[in-house]
Amino acid sequence: MVFACQADSFLVEFSSKVVSCEEAELKVVSNGKKTTVKGYEVVLEDTILFPEGGGQPCDTGSLDGVPVLQVTRRGAQAVHFVAAPLAVGAAVRQRLDWGRRLDHMQQHSGQHLISAIAEIEFGYATSSWWLGEEVSYIELDTQSVKKEEMDRMEEIVNEKIRAATPVTVKVFEEGDPQLTADRARGLPEDHVGPVRVVTIQGVESNMCCGTHVSNLSQLQVLALRTGDQAAPRGEGEEEQDEPPLPGGGPGAGSAGPVSRPRAAADRSAQNLQTVLKDLAVLEAEKLKRLNPSPKFYMLHRREADSDFMSIFINEVGNQSALLFLTVGDDKGAGQMVLHGEPSAVSALGPRICSVLGGRGAGKGPKFQAKVSNLGNRSEAEELIRKFFEETRDQ
Template sequence: PYDIGLLDDQKVINVRRDGNQAILFVEGNDCRFDCGQQPLQKIDWNRRFDHMQQHSGQHLITAVALKYFNLLTTSWNLGADISNIELDSAQISDETINQMEKIVNEKIRENLPITVSYRDKNDLSDIRQQMELPDDLNAESLRIISIESLDKNPCCGTHVSSLCHLQMIKLLGIQKGKKGKTLLFFLSGNRILKHMNNILLREKSLSSLLKCTAEEFVPIVEKMQKNVRRLQKNCTSAMRDLGRCEAEKYLCLVDKPPLYSIHRKESEYDFITSFFNTFDDEPSAIIGDRLIMITLADDCNSLKSPGQIVIAGNQQLVEKSTKIAIDSFGAKGSVSNGRFRGRILDISKLPKLEEMITKQLF
């Protein structure tokens, strides 16, 4: 990442490299500087120091990973909140991570200096890791960042002058990377304090919601999950029973209407499946030259929620009513086995859909 800040009173919002030159972009279209003018430059120090802590932290972790665990860094990413290092290994044990974190923080407490030097690009035999240089970089010497007795590495980034300025490093865990590599996530310096503050705020909020202490979070949530699974099972069973009841109610009708419509705002598709499974014969044979339309709302608290729609009955009537639903009401779906199954964008328009189908088909 690049620095941002001010040129006089103009806000710098982007920086790009053109060869050995830095090109600064300022906010707005009214900014003008005269040729030869030397505006006062002021960087955003909080952002700069954060980048220094994360970048130097990466150098330290990379050096320790290679020296003590023979783990080579192949790339890294300075994230907005959490950074990661790509290590050339498919598997890294928890014990290795814990030992690495311990050694890294021991080096911070040793207060090893970080120094900058310049070396001929053809004289790098003692450099830990030599990376490819940009094609447009024509400098004969390279900038070397050294951690005393631990590491030397070519780098153009910003760094702290001593490991003690990192304060602390926390390794957050690993994730499987690409091509047999592993991503190691970490925080350095002030980001740990920020992360800790966020955790404490989250803990406070959860304590208020769950009415318990942080130590009770896991058993309380496990109990709640168990209750939710039980309630979901009971709800599914109830919806199936309700579907059967609605089907039996329809079968008992002496004068069945040409379009029989059922809308549920608090149901699942099991309701529809159970409804049609109640019929002893093929539903289309029982429905005859009529239609049954069943709709389910996605959000029971919204009058204009999208939802699921099923239209069953006579094949030709199903196809014609499907065309009305798709062309006039934006429904999406397809007809299969004498039944249209799809989605409707706004359940508040169902009365108009019913009215149009009844008017045009019956």
């Protein structure tokens, strides 16, 4: 289903009937601490409140004056978490928090533009991106970005903004012949339903579920920064390249007063940890929404750490899936955790640890290790697949 917010990202008010309203609880993370909020999950016939997805957080707003705390997608439905119940069948007035939406639209369209220019000019594909409350970053598939490359990217993206380049969104129905073109690259073979394609005129076309500006002039200006220059973003700004890991950046390890570059790096590291905590929660929610629930689940985050894996496991809770989590250099050193049913963990943990060139230990439902060769992840993943195939055949 294409929601009203995706058909017209500039709608700020809208009416729609309540399809269902059920009691529920919402787990939220604030300053790294989890709390539980009681309320109701409301499904509407249609919505202008975007459910989180594609790297973009959800919208906030209200339904007949009742604040909407979170919006998530479940299949073809958008589920609104509110503090008070709404009558099924009643038509409710939706109001959008426009400031938050505009910010997200600018950041998301800016990411599309930067990612396209990075790939067109230098062949750097985007491996991930994250839109946070204080910091947005884009991770490029390269070890480093030269200053002259960064300057050139910033020059080009702002030329496109000054040219007021149009941004259009088109929905293609299943089977449309245009979806065989490059504009629909990456479309899963088993995809069912309409496909939404966002086009920056003369730059790129890309499938996307998020909200976008209608013209690049609405971005105003984009300033690109490397991770060691990162600071909380302002309107229209994007982070570029990888954020530094904690303790990295200029001045790391030096004695004496903290320099301005070091202070900026420390702020960036703190912001990154906040982003990673939120990301762990979102990744866990993604797993919990899978239907049917998988027998095993694999996740690698290059920029994450052991805290990310712990938060993810805690958020997943009592899911029966075997979790294979890794963090660190894609082809080098890092950490691994295998978590799940004890017999599977004890059978697979040492074998996977050996494949990844690590030393570790486990007890009960958890095996963890420091490893030296994450480039062998595919071999480790194949061990897990074969284990479950053999278990199924027995």
